[in-house]
Amino acid sequence: MKTETTKTTRRALLRAGFAGGAAALATGTAAGARAAGDPAITEIQDWNRYPGKGVDATPYGSPSSFEAHVIRKNVPWLTSDPISSVNFTPLHEIDGIITPSGLCFERHHGGIAEIDPNAHRLMVHGMVDKPLVFTMADLKRFPRENRVYFLECAANSGMEWRGAQLNGCQYTHGMVHCVMYTGVSLKTILNEAGVKPEGKWLLAEGADASAMTRSIPLEKALDDCMVAFGMNGEALRPEQGYPVRLVVPGWEGNMWIKWLRRLEIGDQPWQQREETSKYTDLLANGKARRFTFLMDVKSVITNPSPQAPIRHGKGPLVLTGVAWSGNGRIRRVDVSVDGGRNWHTARIDGPGLPKALHRFYYEFDWDGSELFLQSRAIDEAGFVQPTKDQLRSVRGTNSIYHNNGIQTWHVTEEGRIENVEIS
Amino acid sequence: MKTETTKTTRRALLRAGFAGGAAALATGTAAGARAAGDPAITEIQDWNRYPGKGVDATPYGSPSSFEAHVIRKNVPWLTSDPISSVNFTPLHEIDGIITPSGLCFERHHGGIAEIDPNAHRLMVHGMVDKPLVFTMADLKRFPRENRVYFLECAANSGMEWRGAQLNGCQYTHGMVHCVMYTGVSLKTILNEAGVKPEGKWLLAEGADASAMTRSIPLEKALDDCMVAFGMNGEALRPEQGYPVRLVVPGWEGNMWIKWLRRLEIGDQPWQQREETSKYTDLLANGKARRFTFLMDVKSVITNPSPQAPIRHGKGPLVLTGVAWSGNGRIRRVDVSVDGGRNWHTARIDGPGLPKALHRFYYEFDWDGSELFLQSRAIDEAGFVQPTKDQLRSVRGTNSIYHNNGIQTWHVTEEGRIENVEIS
Numbered sequence: 070m071k072t073e074t075t076k077t078t079r080r081a082l083l084r085a086g087f088a089g090g091a092a093a094l095a096t097g098t099a100a101g102a103r104a105a106g107d108p109a110i111t112e113i114q115d116w117n118r119y120p121g122k123g124v125d126a127t128p129y130g131s132p133s134s135f136e137a138h139v140i141r142k143n144v145p146w147l148t149s150d151p152i153s154s155v156n157f158t159p160l161h162e163i164d165g166i167i168t169p170s171g172l173c174f175e176r177h178h179g180g181i182a183e184i185d186p187n188a189h190r191l192m193v194h195g196m197v198d199k200p201l202v203f204t205m206a207d208l209k210r211f212p213r214e215n216r217v218y219f220l221e222c223a224a225n226s227g228m229e230w231r232g233a234q235l236n237g238c239q240y241t242h243g244m245v246h247c248v249m250y251t252g253v254s255l256k257t258i259l260n261e262a263g264v265k266p267e268g269k270w271l272l273a274e275g276a277d278a279s280a281m282t283r284s285i286p287l288e289k290a291l292d293d294c295m296v297a298f299g300m301n302g303e304a305l306r307p308e309q310g311y312p313v314r315l316v317v318p319g320w321e322g323n324m325w326i327k328w329l330r331r332l333e334i335g336d337q338p339w340q341q342r343e344e345t346s347k348y349t350d351l352l353a354n355g356k357a358r359r360f361t362f363l364m365d366v367k368s369v370i371t372n373p374s375p376q377a378p379i380r381h382g383k384g385p386l387v388l389t390g391v392a393w394s395g396n397g398r399i400r401r402v403d404v405s406v407d408g409g410r411n412w413h414t415a416r417i418d419g420p421g422l423p424k425a426l427h428r429f430y431y432e433f434d435w436d437g438s439e440l441f442l443q444s445r446a447i448d449e450a451g452f453v454q455p456t457k458d459q460l461r462s463v464r465g466t467n468s469i470y471h472n473n474g475i476q477t478w479h480v481t482e483e484g485r486i487e488n489v490e491i492s
Numbered sequence: 493m494k495t496e497t498t499k500t501t502r503r504a505l506l507r508a509g510f511a512g513g514a515a516a517l518a519t520g521t522a523a524g525a526r527a528a529g530d531p532a533i534t535e536i537q538d539w540n541r542y543p544g545k546g547v548d549a550t551p552y553g554s555p556s557s558f559e560a561h562v563i564r565k566n567v568p569w570l571t572s573d574p575i576s577s578v579n580f581t582p583l584h585e586i587d588g589i590i591t592p593s594g595l596c597f598e599r600h601h602g603g604i605a606e607i608d609p610n611a612h613r614l615m616v617h618g619m620v621d622k623p624l625v626f627t628m629a630d631l632k633r634f635p636r637e638n639r640v641y642f643l644e645c646a647a648n649s650g651m652e653w654r655g656a657q658l659n660g661c662q663y664t665h666g667m668v669h670c671v672m673y674t675g676v677s678l679k680t681i682l683n684e685a686g687v688k689p690e691g692k693w694l695l696a697e698g699a700d701a702s703a704m705t706r707s708i709p710l711e712k713a714l715d716d717c718m719v720a721f722g723m724n725g726e727a728l729r730p731e732q733g734y735p736v737r738l739v740v741p742g743w744e745g746n747m748w749i750k751w752l753r754r755l756e757i758g759d760q761p762w763q764q765r766e767e768t769s770k771y772t773d774l775l776a777n778g779k780a781r782r783f784t785f786l787m788d789v790k791s792v793i794t795n796p797s798p799q800a801p802i803r804h805g806k807g808p809l810v811l812t813g814v815a816w817s818g819n820g821r822i823r824r825v826d827v828s829v830d831g832g833r834n835w836h837t838a839r840i841d842g843p844g845l846p847k848a849l850h851r852f853y854y855e856f857d858w859d860g861s862e863l864f865l866q867s868r869a870i871d872e873a874g875f876v877q878p879t880k881d882q883l884r885s886v887r888g889t890n891s892i893y894h895n896n897g898i899q900t901w902h903v904t905e906e907g908r909i910e911n912v913e914i915s
Contacts, residue, residue: 116701117698117702118701121575121606121701123576123603124574125579126731128565129555129595130593130596130731132730133609133734139726140551141547141551151549152543152545152546155547163725164638164674164725165722169726172726176547177544181544181546182540183544186556212855213810213853249589249590275540277544278540279540304555304562306554306556308553387636
């Protein structure tokens with residue numbers, strides 16, 4: 070019976086191969102182009118002649134070996150040492166709105182702390198009624214929530230301030246990821262300790278070699294912040310702060326303290342290194358913007374893009390990308406194929422969660438001519454993603470952080486793609 | 493500066509340790525119990541004295557070594573060979589509604605087909621206007637969607653038909669997972685080929701060693717089915733059908749053909765092995781229910797459970813679990829701690845997506861007495877999860893498939909937990 074099925078399949082497939090070829094030309098799909106000399110069409114790869122590995126092979130699974138190129142990548146020349154550096158999410162290789170945990174970009178200041186969750190403690194002290202120390206088991210006895218949020222490093226797209234630099238959305242925009250977090254509302258933890266009336270700011274400190282510390286206004290801490298121990302259904306990954314991190318929705322990734330060990334309540338900011346010499350925005354006049362916490366409305370086309378050129382020639386083309394805003398939901402994403410002369414409303418897919426990545430698609434028939442691809446996001450607060458020149462006219466070109474300018478990809482007639490700027 | 497911070501921390505922590513102890517008794521959190529002889533309280537583990545691995549260490553990340561116990565597990569005595577067997581999702585170790593791809597249970601009938609996506613083809617033929625063959629690149633040129641669905645094996649909880657058997661929700665209920673799929677609507681693919689008026693059924697065939705084949709009514713195929721190439725943002729995992737699988741929302745997992753290579757349109761079901769000798773429900777009178785596609789409303793408490801006993805003693809306890817229904821959304825989940833005498837409405841967390849897992853929580857103060865934990869789900873179609881005895885009164889005890897009965901966990905005063913049945 071199985072043999073019969075297989076025979077039928079091979080014969081039918083042979084016939085269908087050419088029919089598919091014909092149909093392909095009509096619809097513009099590429100099967101036809103390959104039908105003639107393609108061994109896979111004239112003689113199917115018969116995977117089903119050989120049994121594969123069983124259910125005991127991979128207690129914890131991994132991607133196919135054919136996906137080995139889908140990885141985070143760092144830029145060695147960017148920093149002197151990988152323990153204080155960054156790698157980038159391969160945005161052009163993923164889809165939907167949830168970033169796979171193994172591909173979430175990393176930014177460390179003293180390497181990945183390898184913490185024993187049974188020995189780890191979280192202390193809450195300072196201007197509180199009763200200082201407290203929590204074990205991980207303690208934290209898991211408070212009411213729990215699951216929420217999806219994007220996390221963007223303030224320096225994402227930072228190298229583009231002075232003009233097009235890096236050739237690929239992984240490098241220009243890959244310091245962002247979007248994860249479903251499991252944890253306890255920070256408000257619940259702070260209420261347990263009892264914040265004194267004079268308490269106005271929160272200091273969060275990590276247990277890593279850099280003892281990363283940031284000051285957070287109490288209003289934000291009591292609003293939507295989380296003390297998270299889970300990501301995408303499982304425990305936090307080591308490089309994402311295992312066993313516990315702070316979640317600061319819509320604000321600079323640097324504030325989402327990983328390996329969280331200490332929360333102190335005070336009446337003013339602590340003026341830590343990461344909020345004075347770093348993570349400030351030097352303007353043209355020499356003054357610096359400080360405490361620029363919010364990550365503004367932003368988007369990027371991930372496919373096609375320099376690392377994902379058009380290989381199928383003319384015809385139906387799926388353009389896709391991601392948009393996000395620290396202000397909440399994305400109301401609309403516009404796409405241009407002619408460098409901003411004409412705009413088309415993209416299709417936003419999925420639930421549209423606040424302060425989370427939004428996935429957009431724009432399907433069109435490519436006539437094979439040169440393109441200048443752009444996307445422009447508009448958030449529910451009414452903010453519109455600016456051009457890079459509009460940004461520079463206000464902030465100059467000294468900045469490293471908070472570049473949410475519109476990205477342009479130049480597509481050649483051959484389908485090759487480059488990072489460019491047009492004025 | 494950093495040294496100062498560290499010193500302050502250690503001193504403050506020493507004080508806080510005992511304060512925390514006091515507070516702990518009040519709130520019932522367990523820090524206090526450990527404060528006295530706990531080296532972690534009297535001398536903190538100073539992870540931040542040593543730099544960790546850098547951003548070049550893990551191009552594709554994995555869980556912490558402290559999470560090595562969080563894995564899929566198979567039951568060797570269940571089948572004669574792991575290439576035609578099952579392993580189970582560790583439901584008691586995960587949270588939220590998205591199952592990590594590496595932990596999604598596996599059910600194979602001929603092992604995992606290792607397919608080269610460049611050589612793989614999907615054929616559409618039978619009662620269609622034009623038979624077609626698609627490459628993976630072709631499929632990615634059609635409009636794409638991302639949708640979250642649970643997948644449950646029809647045999648999930650099957651071993652419980654005759655009474656409590658396996659001690660742990662991983663084994664009693666672990667043949668379910670919930671994933672965000674990226675793919676093309678099956679309707680789009682079938683419309684491309686053009687289904688003839690006489691076409692009433694779809695045959696889907698896999699490219700694995702078992703050439704898994706199932707018949708699907710065309711109404712369902714044209715409703716909400718997907719041809720999916722992505723899961724949780726990345727490519728399908730090999731054990732989940734890489735490079736392409738069928739998604740049949742709310743219906744038996746066996747119909748979600750993995751390694752999909754063929755779609756045939758016909759005017760009646762094919763009477764394949766997996767819909768005749770298997771995946772039918774033998775009743776007490778010797779007759780068998782057939783084509784029982786839909787997975788009924790169901791739920792289970794994942795924590796506490798036999799594999800996740802109560803270790804923290806009396807006081808605040810977070811009870812959690814998952815609920816799902818092939819009919820759509822879950823309207824309500826009730827929880828009982830006294831074997832069904834009294835019911836409490838659980839808190840459903842998250843967006844509540846149709847035909848997806850729903851996460852529920854019920855927080856209460858445990859007085860340390862014996863408990864009989866049960867959960868009962870009600871879906872938006874009004875179906876109520878039955879007791880196992882109610883199921884048996886209708887279906888007898890010959891069945892293997894479609895056991896959606898209410899699960900009972902017995903909790904002892906010491907917090908140990910066992911799979912039991914009560915009448």
